Amino acid sequence: MKLIKPTSGQKFIINPTPEWPEIVFETDAKGDHTWNWSISWGKYRMAGRVITKENRWDARPAVTNYGGLLTVQVQAGKEPALTTRVKILGENPTIDEAKIYLALTLRKQGLENIVKGLDKIITHESKFKNFTVIKEPIKTFDHGYGLCQLTTPPPTYGQVWNWRLNIEAGIKLYLQKRAEAVAYLGKNGRAYTDEQLMYEIVNRYNGGVYHIWDSKAGKWERPSKILCDTQTGNIGWNMTDKENAGKTEAELHKRDSQSYKHPPGKDAHWRYYGVCYAEAILD
DSSP states (O other): OOESSTTTOEEEEESSSSOOOEEEESSSSOOOOEEEEEETTTEEEEEEEESEEESSSEEEHHHOOOEEEEEEEEEETHHHHHEEEEEEEEEOHHHHHHHHHHHHHHHHOTTTSSSSSSSHHHHHHHHHHHHHHTTSBBOTTTBBTTTTOOOOSSSOOOHOOHHHHHHHHHHHHHHHHHHHHHHTTTGGGOOOOOOHHHHHHHHHHSSSSOOOEETTTTTTOOTTTEEEEETTTSSEEHHHSSTTOOHHHHHHHHHGGGGGOOOOOOTTTOEOOHHHHHHHHHH
């Protein structure tokens, strides 16, 4: 038995729609065929088995919403099993296509007046791109995936590879962070403004809280001890650290910027702050 197609290592591309391509496997044998397949990328994996009455099988229905390395083992009668591997990669939508899908999804769900600023978050996180130049999903050092940089809860395999599902999960995450922000700011009947709510939501999308309650003034305040590096997206300094105290933003940036290429170690005097993240997006 010989495998007629595809060729080993062949690449199949998910178009920007996104639509998964036909991925046809075919042998020169006759009769029933058993196709054992598995697809994997990073920590993600799916697998299954399909039996056909012919020598041809299109993997598209099985692997739609997934990408990475597709391994297929085919068995026909008493013939020795054959194994081959191909790659499934993805192309980005245009920024306009992604923004339109976000807007339409919010409109369909009646959320356009509730989910505000998610487009700015996505622009900041990924510039509305789901895939890298090698056509694999964007993944950051802290396991943020895709267009919306989904981190916690971890996205599903489909939410990583299908940019539309990634956006839908981003909307769900935003609503969760909004509910948390409302509960936090409104605790014990405390008052807050729409602007404060927005900063709190965006901060929480990155992690942590933006506001601290000033019991003497009776209002929410920004943490005064954090100085942000405005040349970055979410980096800042705790000014109560004696190594930072008394220094300007320019001085601290000059001292630390060369170390930004890696996450801060235990001896670093800068950190990632949600406060700085929110201000980079909203200010």
